[in-house]
Amino acid sequence: MKRGWSVFAAALMLCLPTAGQADWRGEIALETRVFTQPALDPAQSDSNLSLSGEVEYYTSWDEGRQSLTIKPFARIDQRDENRTHVDLREGVWIFNDAGLELRLGVDKVFWGVTEVYHLVDIINQTDIVENRDGEQKLGQPMLKVSLERDWGTLDLFYLPLFRERVHPSREGRPRSQPRIADELSVYENGREKYHADFAIRWSRSLGDWDLGLAHFYGTGRQPSFSFGLDDEGLPALIPLYEIINQSSIDLQGAVGEWLWKFEGLYRTGQGSSFFAATGGFEYTFYGIRDGSSDLGLLAEVMWDERGSRADTPFDRDLFLGLRWAANDVDGTELLTGVVADWNNGTRFFNLEASRRIGNDWKLGLQARLWSNVAPTDALFGLRNDDYIEFKVSRYF
Amino acid sequence: MSLRRLLPVLSLIVLSSQVVAEADVARGLEIATEADRRDTGFHDFRAGLTMLLRNKNGDESLRNMRTRVLEVDGDGDKSMMIFDQPLDVKGTALLTFSHKVETDDQWLYLPALKRVKRISSRNKSGPFMGSEFAYEDLASQEIEKYSYRYLKDDIIDGQSMFVIERVPVDKNSGYKRQSVWIDQAEYRPMKIEFYDRKDSLLKTLVFRGYRQYLERFWRAHEMFMQNHQTGKSTLLTWTDYEFQVGLQDSDFTKNSLKRAK
Numbered sequence: 161m162k163r164g165w166s167v168f169a170a171a172l173m174l175c176l177p178t179a180g181q182a183d184w185r186g187e188i189a190l191e192t193r194v195f196t197q198p199a200l201d202p203a204q205s206d207s208n209l210s211l212s213g214e215v216e217y218y219t220s221w222d223e224g225r226q227s228l229t230i231k232p233f234a235r236i237d238q239r240d241e242n243r244t245h246v247d248l249r250e251g252v253w254i255f256n257d258a259g260l261e262l263r264l265g266v267d268k269v270f271w272g273v274t275e276v277y278h279l280v281d282i283i284n285q286t287d288i289v290e291n292r293d294g295e296q297k298l299g300q301p302m303l304k305v306s307l308e309r310d311w312g313t314l315d316l317f318y319l320p321l322f323r324e325r326v327h328p329s330r331e332g333r334p335r336s337q338p339r340i341a342d343e344l345s346v347y348e349n350g351r352e353k354y355h356a357d358f359a360i361r362w363s364r365s366l367g368d369w370d371l372g373l374a375h376f377y378g379t380g381r382q383p384s385f386s387f388g389l390d391d392e393g394l395p396a397l398i399p400l401y402e403i404i405n406q407s408s409i410d411l412q413g414a415v416g417e418w419l420w421k422f423e424g425l426y427r428t429g430q431g432s433s434f435f436a437a438t439g440g441f442e443y444t445f446y447g448i449r450d451g452s453s454d455l456g457l458l459a460e461v462m463w464d465e466r467g468s469r470a471d472t473p474f475d476r477d478l479f480l481g482l483r484w485a486a487n488d489v490d491g492t493e494l495l496t497g498v499v500a501d502w503n504n505g506t507r508f509f510n511l512e513a514s515r516r517i518g519n520d521w522k523l524g525l526q527a528r529l530w531s532n533v534a535p536t537d538a539l540f541g542l543r544n545d546d547y548i549e550f551k552v553s554r555y556f
Numbered sequence: 557m558s559l560r561r562l563l564p565v566l567s568l569i570v571l572s573s574q575v576v577a578e579a580d581v582a583r584g585l586e587i588a589t590e591a592d593r594r595d596t597g598f599h600d601f602r603a604g605l606t607m608l609l610r611n612k613n614g615d616e617s618l619r620n621m622r623t624r625v626l627e628v629d630g631d632g633d634k635s636m637m638i639f640d641q642p643l644d645v646k647g648t649a650l651l652t653f654s655h656k657v658e659t660d661d662q663w664l665y666l667p668a669l670k671r672v673k674r675i676s677s678r679n680k681s682g683p684f685m686g687s688e689f690a691y692e693d694l695a696s697q698e699i700e701k702y703s704y705r706y707l708k709d710d711i712i713d714g715q716s717m718f719v720i721e722r723v724p725v726d727k728n729s730g731y732k733r734q735s736v737w738i739d740q741a742e743y744r745p746m747k748i749e750f751y752d753r754k755d756s757l758l759k760t761l762v763f764r765g766y767r768q769y770l771e772r773f774w775r776a777h778e779m780f781m782q783n784h785q786t787g788k789s790t791l792l793t794w795t796d797y798e799f800q801v802g803l804q805d806s807d808f809t810k811n812s813l814k815r816a817k
């Protein structure tokens with residue numbers, strides 16, 4: 161598999177056109193995590209160091225109608241062999257002309273509008289060892305055709321290859337208890353990761369509102385789990401990848417100081433069919449205390465028809481948060497909040513802050529802690545995995 | 557003099573000052589309209605921007621952007637701003653559909669997440685990229701966004717100027733009023749003084765290095781903004797102006813935002 165990617169990347173490199181505009185950019189980041197509570201598994205440690213790098217090459221030609229983007233990513237992790245990984249985030253040829261766009265290759269597509277739970281986002285597999293927030297994604301091979309017309313934008317996706325989710329190894333932290341044994345993954349469909357998946361999405365702006373309607377048919381990105389034993393005879397969760405149909409809606413609106421957000425879906429193929437939804441608002445005070453900083457208040461509700469049987473922790477949850485942007489030269493930002501399950505009382509606290517140092521460096525801070533975690537909650541395995549992360553990034 | 561005899565005199569003074577005030581309002585609008593008329597019809601352009609930010613200790617930092625603008629008949633312009641520097645925001649892009657009266661529509665593209673976020677355009681008075689320019693200073697300057705009053709004639713560097721006052725219509729503006737110096741020969745803004753909501757002088761913007769494009773449209777190549785209250789300044793330099801490069805509506809969509817590099 162990994163070899164397949166490098167052959168593909170090399171083939172793309174050989175096809176590079178020489179004329180036109182070309183550009184490089186990249187980032188190297190050193191990150192350390194400190195865990196504040198004893199690990200539940202003796203294989204896990206209380207600290208971790210990790211180094212990651214990403215490079216992007218971009219070139220365009222044909223008067224900007226065609227372009228090629230290549231973006232490989234790599235991480236070396238001190239403890240978690242599954243977090244030490246290489247991925248082609250993007251390797252895509254784009255053609256566009258007068259409202260028609262073709263994308264062929266490996267790409268990333270994001271659907272959705274909410275802050276905490278990215279419910280309807282499904283094209284790419286989540287790179288969960290990178291970050292549990294669902295915002296880091298594995299590159300997805302695809303052919304995408306987009307039409308932009310007066311009646312909206314229509315996106316058609318052909319997704320020939322499924323990317324399996326890679327979970328933390330036994331030494332990885334934070335992680336579920338017991339660990340998830342990816343090597344024992346089971347597929348519902350005999351074609352396994354070669355099952356062809358399809359998706360369609362229509363979106364349009366209507367005044368202050370942006371609306372998207374989508375349908376996905378194919379291998380569910382989020383597996384179901386069953387208890388079992390791994391090759392060493394230790395308890396493990398075994399992923400099952402099912403064929404699903406998912407219809408979804410996403411809606412966002414900007415009305416004065418209010419941003420309204422809603423995502424909803426109906427999914428079949430994973431046990432009984434179900435509805436799930438998340439939505440809320442962000443209200444911003446601009447220029448607080450006659451200064452230049454902005455303060456936003458966020459509230460979002462997460463609901464899943466399956467309740468505690470859902471494989472997501474966000475089944476009956478409320479998020480309350482604050483976003484502060486200094487709007488200073490260093491781009492200082494802070495986002496903090498708590499997600500509380502109103503059924504079982506589980507609480508998840510999150511803080512993210514960042515600040516630029518000079519023109520090329522950035523400092524990041526992240527703190528996550530879980531408290532009052534109910535044994536029935538999907539977060540139960542993380543109850544002792546509270547951590548603080550410091551990150552230094554250099555851009556070039 | 558009894559009040560009865562004073563009244564006609566008083567009302568005459570009030571009336572004539574009203575007449576003068578109305579004449580000044582009409583003249584102010586006339587000057588603004590003529591300046592706008594002379595800058596209408598460019599269709600589209602693209603340009604590069606560099607901002608040099610300096611605080612009162614002399615520490616400097618640099619911003620690089622590129623912009624594309626499409627004129628829209630009967631409405632505000634469409635524009636796309638692509639960020640090149642600082643490097644951590646490289647590839648971030650801002651799409652704006654400005655409107656004459658209603659609030660603008662804005663979307664921000666975040667390349668790391670490949671996410672297009674609709675953002676509130678109410679943050680007009682906020683600093684653009686930590687600079688001394690507010691969003692509203694860089695937004696498309698539509699006539700309907702202000703009310704006008706002619707103040708006086710003035711001379712700067714030997715050039716005759718109109719000085720007009722403009723008052724933002726939008727209550728979310730960071731300014732109570734602005735004084736604008738417009739040269740009488742070509743109707744180009746040469747200087748703007750910005751007064752904050754408490755009516756104290758906040759900033760002065762000076763336009764320099766005007767060049768003419770398509771034998772018609774004047775563009776300043778340097779805009780220097782001095783904040784009098786904080787001692788900070790921003791020098792905005794425009795480069796590589798290209799007019800009528802064939803931009804169209806399909807270059808200003810959410811899909812094109814995701815393609816912007």
